[in-house]
């Protein structure tokens with residue numbers, strides 16, 4: 001299993017096209033869901049996210065109304081105060097509200113620690129959405145191509161998925 005973040009970035013970017021073809025392959029065929037979940041669970045349980053925290057540095061953090069209410073309560077402020085102080089609009093999707101960011105990533109990241117861990121947004125609790133998430137893994141695959149460039153759980157899971165289904169670059173859909 002590869003955990004080095006420099007390698008993950010290099011390999012994930014090198015495999016962008018391959019992973020896009022793999023996504024289409026997954027979409028075009030039926031595969032029992034359980035095997036993918038087991039692989040991701042196994043990789044996730046062997047990964048120390050506290051030592052990584054790369055998603056907090058790299059990815060935007062979408063937040064819901066429910067997250068805002070929970071976080072405002074946790075920080076002892078009103079929802080409006082929280083929105084004003086800690087949120088901004090996504091640069092990737094103009095309809096999404098995200099947590100503010102600074103040069104180090106998420107505004108609540110301190111070193112590798114989340115300073116609001118107990119009340120962190122749902123998306124952080126479920127990240128990278130391979131083990132926990134709505135819909136089938138096949139339907140979530142489009143998000144995984146980018147995530148495989150910075151998340152060791154996703155990169156290693158995709159590599160094992162390819163082995164399970166016998167996927168090779170260049171094979172017909």
Ligand code: SF4
Pocket residue numbers: 055056061099106107108109110113114115116117120121124
């Ligand atoms: S809220 Fe915490 S877990 Fe979520 S991105 Fe920010 S630092 Fe990471």
Ligand code: SF4
Pocket residue numbers: 047048049050052053054055056127128150151152153154
């Ligand atoms: S979810 Fe992925 S990117 Fe985030 S801390 Fe865990 S291994 Fe690192």
